Amino acid sequence: EVQLVESGGGSVQYGGSLRLSCAASGFIVSHRCMGWFRQVSEHEREGIASFDSDSFDTIEYADSVKGRFTISRDNANNILFLQMNSLKPDDSAAYYCAAREFGVCGGARRSPTSFSSWGQGTQVTVVS
Helix, strand or coil: CCEEEEECCEEEECCCCEEEEEEEECCCHHHCCEEEEEECCCCCCEEEEEECCCCCCCEEECCCCCCCEEEEEECCCCEEEEEECCCCHHHCEEEEEEECCCCCCHHHCCCHHHCCEECCCEEEEEEC
8 A cells, every 4th residue: 555654744933954754655656656745725836846767767846945945855765855944934835845757757747746645744834
């Protein structure tokens, strides 16, 4: 059974850092396109970072987080990370990791509907 479990969220001050973890089971993280998304209330879920499988190793970020967030993998432990630095109140959201059924992210890397497996989410709140 495919399962994704996020952790590491919390409340942090403006300019602070957090590292989110996504522990995967039932599949190998490095064999799939993996992504981080975030969602504020009823707004659309936003794709912010993606990591192609190790056959492609392409990493991309949304402009809103580029230069501040870093996506990475621990292949030995099958974990996906999102290091978030220089956090701003606009970064407050529920953060989700997700996996596609394919190794390539391609043009669908920002589209929630192209990802088939999701974690339960972890809340990040940035206070000024």
